[in-house]
Amino acid sequence: MSATISPSQSISTGSPQAVPEISAAEIDASCRAPVMLLFLSAAGWVLASSFFGIIASLKFHKPVMLADYSWLTYGRVHPAASNALVYGFGLQAGLGVLLWLVAHLGRTKLASAPLVIAGWLFWNVGVTLGILGIIGGDSTGYEMLELPRYASVPMFFGYLGIGLAGMLTFHQRRERELYISQWFLLAALFWFPWIYSSANLLLVAKPVRGVMQAVIDAWYANNLTTVWFGLVGLGAAFYLIPKITKRPLASHYLGLFTFWTLIIFGSWSRVPAGAPVPAWLPALSTFAAVLTLVPILAVAVNVKQTLCGYSGSEGCNPALKFIAFGMAAYVLSGLMSVGASLGRVSKITNFTWFVPAQMQLVIYGFFAMTMFGAIYYIVPKLTQREFCKPKMVAAHFWLAMLGIVLYAAPLAIGGVKQGLALNDAKTPFLDVVTGTLPFLRASTTGDLLMAVGHLIFLMNLAGLLVKLGHASYKTAMSLNTKAAGVAS
Amino acid sequence: MNPGPLVFLATFFALATSWLGFVVMPQLQIGRQQQVEIKDTGEMYPARRPGLAKQGEEVYRANGCYYCHSQQVRPLGFGTDVARGWGARPSPVQSVAQDYLYDQPVMLGSQRVGPDLTNIGLRQTNEVWLLSHLYNPQLTSKGSTMPPYPFLFMKSKLALGEKPSPNAVFVVNGPKENYEILPTDKAKALVAYLGSLHSEAIVFETPPFPSTNAPAASTNAPVIATATNSVPTNSPAK
Amino acid sequence: MPRTTDEAEPTANRSVVPIWLIILLTLLAYWGMLYLNTHGGGFSSKVYAPYGSFALVDDAQPHVIGPNPKQGLKIFTANCAVCHQATGFGVPGQFPPLAGSEWVQAAAANRLERILLSGLQGPVEVKQQQFGAVQMPPWRDLLKDEDIAAVLTFVRGNKDWGNSAGPVTVEQVKAIRAKIATHPDPFTAEELQKLSDDE
Numbered sequence: 001m002s003a004t005i006s007p008s009q010s011i012s013t014g015s016p017q018a019v020p021e022i023s024a025a026e027i028d029a030s031c032r033a034p035v036m037l038l039f040l041s042a043a044g045w046v047l048a049s050s051f052f053g054i055i056a057s058l059k060f061h062k063p064v065m066l067a068d069y070s071w072l073t074y075g076r077v078h079p080a081a082s083n084a085l086v087y088g089f090g091l092q093a094g095l096g097v098l099l100w101l102v103a104h105l106g107r108t109k110l111a112s113a114p115l116v117i118a119g120w121l122f123w124n125v126g127v128t129l130g131i132l133g134i135i136g137g138d139s140t141g142y143e144m145l146e147l148p149r150y151a152s153v154p155m156f157f158g159y160l161g162i163g164l165a166g167m168l169t170f171h172q173r174r175e176r177e178l179y180i181s182q183w184f185l186l187a188a189l190f191w192f193p194w195i196y197s198s199a200n201l202l203l204v205a206k207p208v209r210g211v212m213q214a215v216i217d218a219w220y221a222n223n224l225t226t227v228w229f230g231l232v233g234l235g236a237a238f239y240l241i242p243k244i245t246k247r248p249l250a251s252h253y254l255g256l257f258t259f260w261t262l263i264i265f266g267s268w269s270r271v272p273a274g275a276p277v278p279a280w281l282p283a284l285s286t287f288a289a290v291l292t293l294v295p296i297l298a299v300a301v302n303v304k305q306t307l308c309g310y311s312g313s314e315g316c317n318p319a320l321k322f323i324a325f326g327m328a329a330y331v332l333s334g335l336m337s338v339g340a341s342l343g344r345v346s347k348i349t350n351f352t353w354f355v356p357a358q359m360q361l362v363i364y365g366f367f368a369m370t371m372f373g374a375i376y377y378i379v380p381k382l383t384q385r386e387f388c389k390p391k392m393v394a395a396h397f398w399l400a401m402l403g404i405v406l407y408a409a410p411l412a413i414g415g416v417k418q419g420l421a422l423n424d425a426k427t428p429f430l431d432v433v434t435g436t437l438p439f440l441r442a443s444t445t446g447d448l449l450m451a452v453g454h455l456i457f458l459m460n461l462a463g464l465l466v467k468l469g470h471a472s473y474k475t476a477m478s479l480n481t482k483a484a485g486v487a488s
Numbered sequence: 489m490n491p492g493p494l495v496f497l498a499t500f501f502a503l504a505t506s507w508l509g510f511v512v513m514p515q516l517q518i519g520r521q522q523q524v525e526i527k528d529t530g531e532m533y534p535a536r537r538p539g540l541a542k543q544g545e546e547v548y549r550a551n552g553c554y555y556c557h558s559q560q561v562r563p564l565g566f567g568t569d570v571a572r573g574w575g576a577r578p579s580p581v582q583s584v585a586q587d588y589l590y591d592q593p594v595m596l597g598s599q600r601v602g603p604d605l606t607n608i609g610l611r612q613t614n615e616v617w618l619l620s621h622l623y624n625p626q627l628t629s630k631g632s633t634m635p636p637y638p639f640l641f642m643k644s645k646l647a648l649g650e651k652p653s654p655n656a657v658f659v660v661n662g663p664k665e666n667y668e669i670l671p672t673d674k675a676k677a678l679v680a681y682l683g684s685l686h687s688e689a690i691v692f693e694t695p696p697f698p699s700t701n702a703p704a705a706s707t708n709a710p711v712i713a714t715a716t717n718s719v720p721t722n723s724p725a726k
Numbered sequence: 727m728p729r730t731t732d733e734a735e736p737t738a739n740r741s742v743v744p745i746w747l748i749i750l751l752t753l754l755a756y757w758g759m760l761y762l763n764t765h766g767g768g769f770s771s772k773v774y775a776p777y778g779s780f781a782l783v784d785d786a787q788p789h790v791i792g793p794n795p796k797q798g799l800k801i802f803t804a805n806c807a808v809c810h811q812a813t814g815f816g817v818p819g820q821f822p823p824l825a826g827s828e829w830v831q832a833a834a835a836n837r838l839e840r841i842l843l844s845g846l847q848g849p850v851e852v853k854q855q856q857f858g859a860v861q862m863p864p865w866r867d868l869l870k871d872e873d874i875a876a877v878l879t880f881v882r883g884n885k886d887w888g889n890s891a892g893p894v895t896v897e898q899v900k901a902i903r904a905k906i907a908t909h910p911d912p913f914t915a916e917e918l919q920k921l922s923d924d925e
Binding site: 063067068070073076079137138142177190195210216260276355419424425429433434 | 491553
């Protein structure tokens with residue numbers, strides 16, 4: 001993919017040569033309303049997730065805290081936090097970034113923005129109903145798929161609307177040849193409706209019997225976190241790293257290699273060893289999990305070679321910082337997941353806090369951080385305004401980074417300690433549990449830092465919007481009061 | 489060539505493989521399990537939950553008990569599940585798919601912030617203990633990190649000299665006020681559900697330890713599934 | 727296609743995938759196959775960790791129950807029910823009952839096994855009823871050890887008949903068959919009563 005005209009362009013349908021080139025500014029203008037809506041609500045949800053997460057975390061400081069209210073019990077606020085993060089923030093931020101990237105890489109305007117806005121509305125109505133449902137005790141009981149039926153139906157149709165707009169945008173692209181990111185993003189677009197509808201049909205609408213529910217739930221959760229988040233996060237990173245540093249990505253083929261190995265091995269479910277299912281299921285899961293070492297290393301090599309020797313002026317670009325951290329977290333969490341899938345390690349880490357630490361490192365450390373970076377890159381282009389206080393963007397980065405480190409590190413270390421104590425039959429169970437409390441309490445610091453970061457994130461976005469609104473108001477006023485010619 | 493369809497085919501191929509391997513194939517194998525007859529007792533295993541326990545399962549789900557309590561005992565050699573007394577089968581294999589036939593939803597849990605509850609119905613048969621534990625874990629297990637669930641109970645004032653109800657979990661005879669704590673229907677259902685949690689029946693998948701195999705021990709041997717189960721109904725080994 | 731630098735979309739070099747990554751993929755896949763072979767339980771729905779194959783689980787089944795009671799019922803219906811009746815009550819004066827019979831329910835099954843293998847002739851007393859001249863045929867050439875163990879297990883443990891004696895294993899039948907090699911004729915009740923439990 002070079003800057004020269006590619007030969008395939010001349011044979012592309014719709015003969016783009018005939019129509020004038022669409023400028024990046026025009027593409028941004030077409031994305032502005034729908035993508036900003038997705039980003040803003042994502043920012044709102046990530047803050048809500050922090051709110052629930054902190055309440056859940058406080059229970060480990062004092063179990064009696066807020067115990068009188070059924071809707072604030074740990075078993076409800078904990079899933080509310082994770083669902084707000086995954087569906088409220090993750091999916092929306094991911095889709096917003098995806099749409100913008102698909103439009104830009106295809107050098108075409110976003111197709112049917114109203115469809116995206118309708119989808120956005122359905123999605124948010126669904127997530128709101130769902131989180132309220134979980135708080136009210138309507139959770140489905142399947143981890144990562146807790147949102148009740150009345151939430152998942154509007155969410156599914158919301159996704160279809162947004163996804164269809166993404167497909168149409170891809171279809172009408174003027175640049176026929178694909179950049180590597182488009183492989184990732186397009187696959188992600190197809191992936192979610194399939195896994196989400198299958199899981200909901202087989203678990204909620206017409207539940208399968210017995211332990212198959214847990215097997216399908218594990219399959220779904222793994223496909224969502226490893227594959228969907230992986231595809232969107234890597235797709236965005238493979239675009240933004242070269243774009244910001246103005247250097248080519250080290251290898252297109254390595255990117256393709258990552259794509260294939262990720263979708264093939266990453267999609268095989270993570271059933272832990274010792275689960276109450278026939279032995280081949282955990283064994284096959286381990287097989288696949290160990291093979292995901294290959295895409296993880298491929299990403300590490302590709303990113304390292306791209307950034308190798310880079311010392312450009314964009315080095316302190318906050319978007320790049322977020323994404324670089326996201327890549328590091330991707331590799332680290334991936335290695336943790338490979339390690340934890342090995343029989344000997346899994347005997348220790350299974351059922352401990354190591355597992356949520358690894359999960360949070362994927363969802364937040366890798367995916368959310370990459371999305372923050374992408375949003376900070378995209379939003380100034382969408383609004384054609386710079387952030388009023390660049391320092392606040394940097395502050396968000398440091399808070400988020402320290403937050404996730406202070407959250408995941410104590411849990412991972414405490415989890416290993418917990419696992420070792422659990423496997424020593426002489427240690428009474430209560431001692432095992434109380435032994436994890438210092439680590440759990442330490443992780444609350446991480447929760448708090450992330451929460452402040454999310455508040456700043458929302459303020460940054462809102463500040464830009466206010467600036468934009470103010471400017472357009474002024475423009476409109478000046479157009480009204482003065483002659484039209486003066487404005488130019 | 490338009491690479492769009494190629495990306496779609498790649499996605500379709502990868503997802504279809506994963507779908508076949510982890511959804512369709514296990515569904516064909518263990519998705520159609522039936523009850524099995526236990527030799528000696530002639531009972532069918534697992535038993536369906538009685539109504540109250542079924543309601544308790546809803547309480548367990550709604551309040552997310554499974555975020556801290558697992559319901560799966562790992563086999564021998566996987567941690568100390570057996571040594572901690574969580575398993576009830578005299579077998580190297582502990583929890584198996586058969587155990588979850590009538591769970592809806594199946595809440596295996598992924599954390600052990602609290603102890604495993606697979607066999608809580610065998611370990612703790614004292615309902616008052618369980619109710620007290622739910623009302624305030626500190627009453628029964630000092631130092632427990634479990635949050636109390638006072639919203640599953642109601643406070644009822646006692647007139648002077650009035651005898652507390654036999655169902656009372658906790659009675660306060662203070663100088664200012666007398667009251668008793670009574671379980672709500674939800675608490676009673678939850679305790680019934682906990683009582684229904686047990687999986688100790690020996691089935692084909694969980695052959696007992698060789699020591700219990702000796703003919704001499706036949707009279708006190710554990711309940712053993714009939715050999716009808718030894719012909720795999722779902723799928724043969726080959 | 728003139729574009730400002732900012733508008734230029736990113737490009738990617740076409741350097742090849744490092745060979746060591748391909749080698750690693752191959753090695754891991756090879757290891758994975760070996761792992762599946764040892765830990766996969768042959769993809770059987772009946773094999774759970776820590777067992778490695780269906781044969782191992784099958785071998786570990788409690789052989790105290792050993793013979794298949796369903797098989798026992800089949801053999802009984804085909805061979806025994808003609809005389810002893812499906813009810814196990816036999817026919818008074820002609821065929822001794824099995825239900826509640828002290829011969830059937832003796833703690834040691836060695837006499838019963840002999841009767842079945844070699845047959846029984848002459849007078850016998852069962853449940854305080856006299857049977858003058860029974861002619862139980864030998865089954866040693868007609869039934870395999872497994873079948874004899876199965877049918878005896880079925881008869882001895884048949885709750886519907888009020889029987890609750892322990893099962894008979896194939897090994898026990900084998901041992902008795904070896905012992906009676908020197909005794910080709912049917913036993914008499916008297917002979918059997920002389921035997922001790924472990925003979």
